[in-house]
Amino acid sequence: xxxxxxxxxxxxxxxxxxLVLVIDNMxxxxxxxxxxxxxxxxxxxxxxxxxxxxxxxxxxxxxxGSLSDRFGRRKVMIIGLALFGAASLVAAVADSPGxxxxxxxxxxxxxxxxxxxxxxxxxTVFDDAERPRAIAAWSAVAMIGLVGGPVLGGALIAHYWxxxxxxxxxxxxxxxxxxxxxxxxxxxxxxRRPDLPGMLLSMTGMTALVWSIIVLPRDGLGxxxxxxxxxxxxxxLAGFALRQVRTDAxxxxxxxFRDRAFTGASFSLVLLAFASGGLMLVLTQYLQFVLEFSPxxxxxxxIPLAVASLACNAAGAALGARVAPRVTTAVGMLVIAAGFGxxxxxxxxxxxxxxxxxxxxxxxxxxxxxxxxxxxxxxAVPAEHAGVGSALNDTVQQSGAALGVAVLGTVLSSxxxxxxxxxxxxxxxxxVTEALAEAAATGDGGLAAAARDAFSTATSVTFTVGxxxxxxxxxxxxxxxxxxxxxxxxxxxxxxxxxxxxxxxVG
Numbered sequence: 170x171x172x173x174x175x176x177x178x179x180x181x182x183x184x185x186x187x188l189v190l191v192i193d194n195m196x197x198x199x200x201x202x203x204x205x206x207x208x209x210x211x212x213x214x215x216x217x218x219x220x221x222x223x224x225x226x227x228x229x230x231x232x233x234g235s236l237s238d239r240f241g242r243r244k245v246m247i248i249g250l251a252l253f254g255a256a257s258l259v260a261a262v263a264d265s266p267g268x269x270x271x272x273x274x275x276x277x278x279x280x281x282x283x284x285x286x287x288x289x290x291x292x293t294v295f296d297d298a299e300r301p302r303a304i305a306a307w308s309a310v311a312m313i314g315l316v317g318g319p320v321l322g323g324a325l326i327a328h329y330w331x332x333x334x335x336x337x338x339x340x341x342x343x344x345x346x347x348x349x350x351x352x353x354x355x356x357x358x359x360x361r362r363p364d365l366p367g368m369l370l371s372m373t374g375m376t377a378l379v380w381s382i383i384v385l386p387r388d389g390l391g392x393x394x395x396x397x398x399x400x401x402x403x404x405x406l407a408g409f410a411l412r413q414v415r416t417d418a419x420x421x422x423x424x425x426f427r428d429r430a431f432t433g434a435s436f437s438l439v440l441l442a443f444a445s446g447g448l449m450l451v452l453t454q455y456l457q458f459v460l461e462f463s464p465x466x467x468x469x470x471x472i473p474l475a476v477a478s479l480a481c482n483a484a485g486a487a488l489g490a491r492v493a494p495r496v497t498t499a500v501g502m503l504v505i506a507a508g509f510g511x512x513x514x515x516x517x518x519x520x521x522x523x524x525x526x527x528x529x530x531x532x533x534x535x536x537x538x539x540x541x542x543x544x545x546x547x548x549a550v551p552a553e554h555a556g557v558g559s560a561l562n563d564t565v566q567q568s569g570a571a572l573g574v575a576v577l578g579t580v581l582s583s584x585x586x587x588x589x590x591x592x593x594x595x596x597x598x599x600x601v602t603e604a605l606a607e608a609a610a611t612g613d614g615g616l617a618a619a620a621r622d623a624f625s626t627a628t629s630v631t632f633t634v635g636x637x638x639x640x641x642x643x644x645x646x647x648x649x650x651x652x653x654x655x656x657x658x659x660x661x662x663x664x665x666x667x668x669x670x671x672x673x674x675v676g
Contacts, residue, residue: 175352176294180303182348183287186250187310189341190280193257194222195318195468196325196334203331204269214266220383221270225277226284227567228376232368234285234560235420239363242286242293242556243355247346249282254342261332261339272335288559292547293356304547305482305540312475312532315449319468356555367412367420374405375564382568385575386582421557425550430494433649434546435565437498440642441539442569444505444635447577448531451635452512454581455628456524458601459517459621470521474528474535481536488537494545495650501538502643505531509636517625545650577631584627590619 173179197219205215237245253276260272288307295303325333381398388394413419425431456462456470481501488497508531515523543562550558582600589598597604597616604620607613 172296172299173294173354176299176303178348179294179352180291180306182345182352183291184307184310185341185348186246186283186345187287187307188314189253189338189345190284191311191314192318192321193276193335193338195314196322196337200322200326200331200334203326207331208264208266208269210266210269214270217270218266218273220380222273222277222280223383223567223571224376224379225274226281227379227564227571228372229278229281230285230560230564230567231371231375231421231557233281234289234556234558234563235364235368237282237286237289237556238357238554239361241355241357242289243349243353245282245556246286246290247349249279249286250342250346250349251279253279253283254339254346255279257335257338257342261335263332284563285556285560288543288547288562289555290353290356292550292555292559293552294354297548300548301485301540301544302483304544305485305536308540308543309479309482309536312478312535316468316471316475320465323463323465323468361418364412364416364418364420367409367416370405370409370412371420374402374409375568377405378402378568379571382571382575386578421561422551422554425554425558425561428549430545430650431549433495433646434498434542434549435561436649437502437542437642437646438539438546438562438565439569439572440638441502441505441535441542442566443573443576444509444639445535446570446573447631447635448509448512448573450574450578451581451628451631452524454601455515455624458605459625459628460521460524470524471528473525474532477529477532478536479532481533482540483536485537485540494541494548495647497541498538498545498650499643499646501534501536501541502639502646504534504537506534506636506639506643508534509632509639512632513629513636515625515629515632517621542646573635577635580634581627581631584630585623588623588626593619 201215201219204210204218208214210218233245233249256272256275256279259275260269263269263272288304291303291307292300321337322334325337377398381395381402384392384394384398390396410423413421413423426435453467456467462470485497485501508527511523511527511530546562546565547555547558550561585601586598589604593604593616594607597607597620601620601624605617608617608620
């Protein structure tokens, strides 16, 4: 098929659309203190300001992917961008925690409409030969947002007010909408009736699952607050799977999971996201509590990881044309495991040099492994299900990252408490933030030193667990992932969809 003449400009728009979502979530991390002070937000308010977005986003991903296949991927992305921009404006001018939470909920809806559409449009615009490079560029956006988000957020807060971090989204979303209208072709899958019961079950199940993962570190696995949502998630997702098997117009074709490339790539992405989510949680705290970096400096500290990831994204894309995805993915995972191994040797007196070296190694592994796994997953998805396939990719990574934060966060917390001296105050033994606050208030240098030593040891234990998870994935990936691409008619092969789908090329 003929390649779309504006495909690289389209890729820029897709990356811009993804970037605004990534940066928004990262800038929020440095905005919390100012939001709490200006709006009088308590701890529970802050928790909902952060969690409301991810709950809505995760719950709607599969449904939005299905809607994009049915009604048009460009159309759904434009609606999502417009909603995200409008919701950002609501958040920027909010004068109460409730208004800000409402804005974040609407932003989650918009983000869920945008994210699956970006990847599904990408794989319909680029053919098999160019798709690895395009996916590598799309994947690199996360690393740019990872570093740029906290730095940009810190600069905006220093010169303006916390609402500026949300206001920034409005012009970016507007530019992306205009470019999408002018540049992008429309594509959709075959017209089929919507699977309303499937949508309801998937939204309920994914929201309950993510909620149970969020509250797990705080309440523990045996608490009603964790077990209740977990039971709802199991029942709803089991009902969803049963519905997909029995209906003649499934929202998610479960036959995808019979493809070894798809299931193997999904497994690899879950464990990669698990390790990456835990990495960000633990390393961010280590930089601030042990090395005493400011939030902005913490964002800048991730530059080695971002640079290495971007460089190896390009190398991995070139390698992907000659080497099987399972090999590239497994090699990337081994490199990531080596980075975790370096981090596991950290001690209080090491400074930043060893952290920077570990970040270079981690970035190299991430740049090699994650785009290869994502490309293998998407190459196994039929063209008519490109939106749902993209949503599955996003759901897998979101779920893995949330699970990594929960599990590795629990390992970190329990290890810290175990390493703290028995005679330390109870609050100080429960959290390093409490210990450092108590030490600052009382001038107890010994307590601060003990807290930093305990936290450093706890990070080593946590990085060891994360590295072990990646090693398991590296060992299993060559077995689970099949060589080669997807089935005939897999997504990718030009902008013209299958004969029974409706295409409306623009320009």
